[in-house]
Amino acid sequence: MAKPLADLLTQKNVLLADGATGTNFFNMGLLSGDAPELWNEDEPEKVATLHRRFIESGADIILTNTFGGNRNRLKLHKAQDRARELNEKAAKIARIEADKADKTVLVAGSVGPTGELFEPLGELTHESAVESFTEQMLGLKDGGADVLWIETMSAREEIEAASEAARNTGMEYVFTASFDTAGRTMMGIPPAELIDIAAKMEPSPCAVGANCGVGATDLLFSVLDMTAAPKANIAVVAKANCGVPRISGDQVIYTGTPELMGDYAKLAMDAGATIIGGCCGTSFEHLAAMRVAIDEHTKGERPALDEVVAKTGELVNQISKAGIDGDSTSSSRRRGRKRG
16 A cells, blocks of 8 residues: 555654635635535636645645535535545645645545434444445545545544545545544544554554644644554644634634744644644645744654643633643643543
8 A cells, every 4th residue: 555644754754734725715705605625616726726825835735625525515515426526626636736846745635524423323324424435535536635634523433434434445544533622522532542543443544633623722732642652653643723713793713823823833743743734724824834833843842731821822621721730641641530
């Protein structure tokens, strides 16, 4: 099996992933309620522009415009029968832009959750989820994606179904979760458990980690939990939102500045992440600042929790503050016990 992501990590040690898709598309004219995936056909130049500007800002990895590209999500837009086609179109757009770059840029096929609950809480079965993810991933493979990027997951069942589908394609894969509910995913997975889930898979993912969530500080705490006791040969991803969202009229404003995101990138390196990027709200300017921060920073000691708070702001999930004493590892473990 080809391992382009693992090979590039070996060459560069730390990779910069791209920034936000949806929030940048809104600035380009996407309307609330519209499917970004349909832009792969209707507005391909705007999709290409997003990829191109992230590459110009220093990204080593660009994610395809396919987060909601599975049949379960596309049925909301009466496009469920076009899943493979739309994913292939998206990957081809990203592939063209990546191949124009004067350095190696990987195309990661973005695969988000189905938006449905698994049995017995809902009607989604393991088999149907694997089938849906496989269909999407084959489209991404057909379009030239280098790696499959499963992201913003919250349920173990969905991580396992998507990972099984990825292994069926024979491609290298990554999965990340959103730890946005008192330091866990919405379905109760704590950060350190993500490493355990990955280590039991064969072949295991090239990388696992955290994305989205409720801000850079909370995500960094999740990364510290994941890297407290490294297991297996699995890289860790940090892809945080650009600060904390605030509602202003009919707009969602993210509070993170380029300086804050640069500090976040340095702290993520020190915390043990080797793939670092931005999620919601992360613009080209933010990503450029992160590129400079990564290039100029030499990895240091694991940051104490109070140092993270001082540089990137207060936690949103206040329960995560329990046990902060400057010792990242012991604090993280105590927080895990207090949460359940």
